[in-house]
Amino acid sequence: MEVSTTTWQHLKNRKDDKWTRPLSAVEDQAHLMVQVMEAWFLADPDALSTYYGQGFLVNSLPGRMDIEKIEKEKVFKVLSHATKRTQKGEYHKTRHGFDLLERIDPNLVRAASLHAEALLSVLAKQSRTRT
Numbered sequence: 001m002e003v004s005t006t007t008w009q010h011l012k013n014r015k016d017d018k019w020t021r022p023l024s025a026v027e028d029q030a031h032l033m034v035q036v037m038e039a040w041f042l043a044d045p046d047a048l049s050t051y052y053g054q055g056f057l058v059n060s061l062p063g064r065m066d067i068e069k070i071e072k073e074k075v076f077k078v079l080s081h082a083t084k085r086t087q088k089g090e091y092h093k094t095r096h097g098f099d100l101l102e103r104i105d106p107n108l109v110r111a112a113s114l115h116a117e118a119l120l121s122v123l124a125k126q127s128r129t130r131t
Contacts, residue, residue: 006027007027007030007031007032008021008025008027008030010032011030028118028122031115031118031119031122032115033115033116033119034067034068034113034115034116035068035070035071035072035075036072036075036076037097037101038075038076038079038091038093038097039067039068039070039072039075039113040067040101040104040109040112040113040116041079041100041104042061042062042064042067042070042075042078042112043065043067043104043105043108043109043111043112043113044103044104044105044108044109045058045061047100047103047104047105048061048082048083048100050103051088051096051099051100051103052082052083052086052087052088053086053087053088054086054087055085055086055087056082056083056085056086057081057082057083057085058082060078060081060082061078061082062074062078065111065112066112067109067112067113068113068114068115076091079091083096106120
């Protein structure tokens with residue numbers, strides 16, 4: 001998605017979506033996410049290293065902080081390679097994914113993902129207006 005394109009414009013322009021923004025909807029009521037949740041894990045290499053322990057290959061992680069631009073296949077390939085020699089074994093979505101989601105630092109995800117930052121900012125703002 002180009003920076004100048006709003007979320008609603010992006011959804012309308014996608015050939016598979018063609019979503020039209022409802023008249024009552026405002027811009028911050030549609031949010032986009034990284035291609036796969038595992039990209040969020042890459043924002044917190046320390047959490048990954050702690051979780052997987054000995055044998056985890058932290059240096060094989062991309063080290064990029066623009067996690068939204070890392071292709072889905074590359075995310076899985078990197079995680080598979082970095083984890084295959086650990087006691088927990090190679091990364092597996094259902095065996096490891098939820099545990100990792102609990103452990104990653106949301107502030108690091110926010111710093112590495114513009115869309116996560118936008119969503120969490122909206123949720124925080126709504127939370128403040130309700131209290």
